[in-house]
Amino acid sequence: DTEVTQTPKHLVMGMTNKKSLKCEQHMGHRAMYWYKQKAKKPPELMFVYSYEKLSINESVPSRFSPECPNSSLLNLHLHALQPEDSALYLCASNPGLARNEQFFGPGTRLTVL
Amino acid sequence: GNSVTQMEGPVTLSEEAFLTINCTYTATGYPSLFWYVQYPGEGLQLLLKATKADDKGSNKGFEATYRKETTSFHLEKGSVQVSDSAVYFCALAPNRDDKIIFGKGTRLHILP
Numbered sequence: 001d002t003e004v005t006q007t008p009k010h011l012v013m014g015m016t017n018k019k020s021l022k023c024e025q026h027m028g029h030r031a032m033y034w035y036k037q038k039a040k041k042p043p044e045l046m047f048v049y050s051y052e053k054l055s056i057n058e059s060v061p062s063r064f065s066p067e068c069p070n071s072s073l074l075n076l077h078l079h080a081l082q083p084e085d086s087a088l089y090l091c092a093s094n095p096g097l098a099r100n101e102q103f104f105g106p107g108t109r110l111t112v113l
Numbered sequence: 114g115n116s117v118t119q120m121e122g123p124v125t126l127s128e129e130a131f132l133t134i135n136c137t138y139t140a141t142g143y144p145s146l147f148w149y150v151q152y153p154g155e156g157l158q159l160l161l162k163a164t165k166a167d168d169k170g171s172n173k174g175f176e177a178t179y180r181k182e183t184t185s186f187h188l189e190k191g192s193v194q195v196s197d198s199a200v201y202f203c204a205l206a207p208n209r210d211d212k213i214i215f216g217k218g219t220r221l222h223i224l225p
Contacts, residue, residue, distance in 0.1 A: 041218070042215035045213075056211065088156075096211075100208070105156050
């Protein structure tokens with residue numbers, strides 16, 4: 001398995017809903033990432049997990065809550081989002097050590113009503 | 114600090130034309146350099162990479178050479194196809210750092 005998978009592909013939620021995004025990789029990569037991408041912009045880093053521990057939080061609002069249950073799985077829990085949070089949410093993984101590069105999943109297109 | 118500057122788009126070319134997308138960077142140390150491509154409605158795909166000076170990355174007919182003297186990593190392709198229409202991001206990864214720094218992206222349109 002040489003890819004990063006994300007579910008769901010599309011998500012529509014109201015501002016009072018609670019939902020979760022899921023990301024998986026089975027390449028043994030040591031680091032996993034959440035990015036937010038708005039239209040016509042580069043991805044913006046949100047969180048980094050390294051060896052299943054949160055290593056970087058780019059001052060993301062608490063309505064976004066990441067979780068890394070194991071080395072292959074990364075979740076992003078969403079609660080009380082705002083319409084401006086509508087975006088493409090990308091997950092990535094990184095083998096690390098001598099090979100520092102990121103592999104991206106296809107993304108979840110989130111719409112907040 | 115670390116930064117990436119790439120040419121503003123959109124870039125519109127005819128099929129079989131020669132492509133250059135310019136990318137320059139500012140970094141301390143010896144970063145790795147990347148080009149990512151994003152097709153409409155999809156995530157980012159790693160197109161090519163170079164990890165040290167004078168390395169040439171290549172994939173699918175695209176090439177880029179890591180030029181430390183000019184701090185550049187320009188993307189080239191000899192003959193573009195309609196299927197190359199996408200957004201291209203130049204990026205750098207500082208050594209011993211989990212972050213990647215992206216350029217703003219260049220949208221490429223190829224006309225048949």
